[in-house]
Amino acid sequence: MKxxxxxxxxxxxxxxxxGKPTFTGTITDDECDRADHSRMRMGPTDAECVRAxxxxxxxxxxxxxxxDAYTLSDQEAPEKFAGKKVTVTGTVxxxxxxxxxxxxxxxN
Numbered sequence: 001m002k003x004x005x006x007x008x009x010x011x012x013x014x015x016x017x018x019g020k021p022t023f024t025g026t027i028t029d030d031e032c033d034r035a036d037h038s039r040m041r042m043g044p045t046d047a048e049c050v051r052a053x054x055x056x057x058x059x060x061x062x063x064x065x066x067x068d069a070y071t072l073s074d075q076e077a078p079e080k081f082a083g084k085k086v087t088v089t090g091t092v093x094x095x096x097x098x099x100x101x102x103x104x105x106x107x108n
Contacts, residue, residue: 023088023099024107025065027081029053033062033069035083047083054079063088063099074101081106 028035028046031053035046042052053059061078062069063086070092072078078086085107090099 020089020102021091023063023065023070023090023092024085025063025070025088026085027072027078027083027104028062028064028069029057029059030062030069030071031057031059033064035064037083045083050082051079054082068097071096071098072101073098074104077101077104 026035027050028037029050032040032049037046037049040049040053042056043049050061054061061072061075061082063072063078064070072088073090081104086104087107088099088101088104090102092099
């Protein structure tokens, strides 16, 4: 009987839905997609440079994780996190390197 209960418990744990994928990185723009703003320097801070590139060059917000840059499906929420390290919850389309954003929060 104990064995049956343990097996059922194990099956329940393995079949439980997994948490949503999260991605941690810096909010930047696709003009400076490696979060290096020294080339453009369109403001005194990285955050101001990101916002200026978005406005002046019709750039898009991206998440740079230290290796790759991912376009963000939500182009409004990232504005308040420009130049900052964040955690994005959502799903990624590997073909287009786009994250379908569910939420963005400041990273620890």
